Amino acid sequence: xxxxxxxxxxxxxxxxxxxxxxxxxxxxxxxxxxxxxxxxxxxxxxxxxxxxxxxxxxxxxxxxxxxxxxxxxxxxxxxxxxxxxxxxxxxxxxxxxxxxxxxxxxxxxxxxxxxxxxxxxxxxxxxxxxxxxxxxxxxxxxxxxxxxxxxxxxxxxxxxxxxxxxxxxxxxxxxxxxxxxxxxxxxxxxxxxxxxxxxxxxxxxxxxxxxxxxxxxxxxxxxxxxxxxxxxxxxxxxxxxxxxxxxxxxxxxxxxxxxxxxxxxxxxxxxxxxxxxxxxxxxxxxxxxxxxxxxxxxxxxxxxxxxxx
Numbered sequence: 480x481x482x483x484x485x486x487x488x489x490x491x492x493x494x495x496x497x498x499x500x501x502x503x504x505x506x507x508x509x510x511x512x513x514x515x516x517x518x519x520x521x522x523x524x525x526x527x528x529x530x531x532x533x534x535x536x537x538x539x540x541x542x543x544x545x546x547x548x549x550x551x552x553x554x555x556x557x558x559x560x561x562x563x564x565x566x567x568x569x570x571x572x573x574x575x576x577x578x579x580x581x582x583x584x585x586x587x588x589x590x591x592x593x594x595x596x597x598x599x600x601x602x603x604x605x606x607x608x609x610x611x612x613x614x615x616x617x618x619x620x621x622x623x624x625x626x627x628x629x630x631x632x633x634x635x636x637x638x639x640x641x642x643x644x645x646x647x648x649x650x651x652x653x654x655x656x657x658x659x660x661x662x663x664x665x666x667x668x669x670x671x672x673x674x675x676x677x678x679x680x681x682x683x684x685x686x687x688x689x690x691x692x693x694x695x696x697x698x699x700x701x702x703x704x705x706x707x708x709x710x711x712x713x714x715x716x717x718x719x720x721x722x723x724x725x726x727x728x729x730x731x732x733x734x735x736x737x738x739x740x741x742x743x744x745x746x747x748x749x750x751x752x753x754x755x756x757x758x759x760x761x762x763x764x765x766x767x768x769x770x771x772x773x774x775x776x777x778x779x780x781x782x783x784x785x786x787x788x
Contacts, residue, residue: 482706484514488551488560491519492632497658498692499564501584505710513706518560522550548695552578555695561703563695567688567719572726574695581704582694582711583719587654589690589740590677594640594665597672599647607639607646615736615756616683617650624648633659641669653677654690684738684754687722691715714743717775721751724779729755729786741778747771751782763787 485506489499496517503515547569554560556577567583574580591613595601606617607629614626627646629636633655640649656675665674696704718741731737739753752766765785769778 482561482702483512484516485562485703485706486516486518486560488518488520488554488563490522490547490551494633494655494659495564495566498566501658501692502564502694502710505584506707509709510706518554520551520554520560522547552695555697558697561696561700562707565693565695567691567693568686570688570693570695570723571732572723572729577698579696579698579704580693581696581707582709583715584692584694584710585712586715586718587657587690587692589680589685590653591683591685591689592651592653592656593648593676593678594637594651595648595674595676596640597665597674604648605646607636607643607649610650610686611734611736612686612738613650615762616738616754619756619762620683637666637668637673641671641673650678652685652689680740684752685740687726687737687739688719689740691719693719717741717749718743721749721775721779724776725751725753725783728779728783741775749773749775749778751778753782755786757787 487499487503489495496519499517503517506515507513548563548565551560551563551565552575555563562581570580595604602623604621604624606624606626608614608617608626609628609630617624617626629639629646629649631639633651636649636651640646661675663675665672667673694707694710696707698704721741722739725739726737729735729737736756737753738755739751741749741751743749748768748770750766750768753764755763755765757763763786765782767778767781767785769781
């Protein structure tokens with residue numbers, strides 16, 4: 480059977496659509512003549528912007544599934560879309576066995592960006608964020624700052640920051656800003672100049688999976704999985720296997736303050752570095768390096784074994 484039209488499930492945010500188009504373009508380049516249709520699906524994370532992200536699973540009954548992927552997986556399982564595109568950091572460490580992580584595109588920048596109003600007092604930042612990871616990192620690295628909750632897509636968060644009477648900064652992923660075409664230095668929003676400053680990953684580690692775009696298929700559609708696999712970037716896939724396995728071992732969802740990054744050098748040596756905040760608030764930093772003969776999952780297990788029990 481020849482596949483000539485692919486229905487791609489995606490969230491409807493500007494960033495989600497930009498990422499889905501990147502996947503569609505890569506698939507069409509790999510398979511000349513293929514047509515791709517983007518199918519917009521509203522997720523629990525999109526519907527419940529009134530509560531912190533860490534509370535959405537409980538409030539919406541999505542269990543331990545990613546709040547931004549559960550509804551899309553329902554459409555995928557029902558056969559109403561052929562594959563799905565996600566920000567990898569939104570995906571839980573273990574997939575439902577009905578699905579397969581068929582491909583990841585080459586990873587974008589992993590850094591977070593501190594977005595400040597031009598007139599912000601940098602000694603007394605009030606940072607708007609809905610991420611428990613970002614809030615804990617800020618509190619540990621910048622004791623003079625405080626955080627206030629903020630949810631929404633990139634444009635919404637920038638607008639809310641520009642109009643806020645309380646917050647003077649927020650945090651966004653560099654990969655998302657680049658995919659949306661924002662200038663590297665900053666942007667003008669609602670009459671205010673917002674400045675962008677990269678936070679080095681060594682100092683402010685990203686979410687596990689940050690910067691990577693995932694293509695998910697059904698396990699019982701091997702032709703579609705093989706079609707998607709043609710755009711897989713093997714080095715990125717190996718690195719995110721280590722990161723996702725660590726998430727799985729930790730049994731972490733978006734309510735768990737954990738950060739980290741796997742990297743691989745030209746010789747195939749992979750390093751996984753993790754920053755984890757215990758329920759008691761202790762910050763633990765771990766790192767381990769593996770040879771090319773070791774699997775990414777073995778590396779994740781070695782790092783997890785270092786966690787204090």
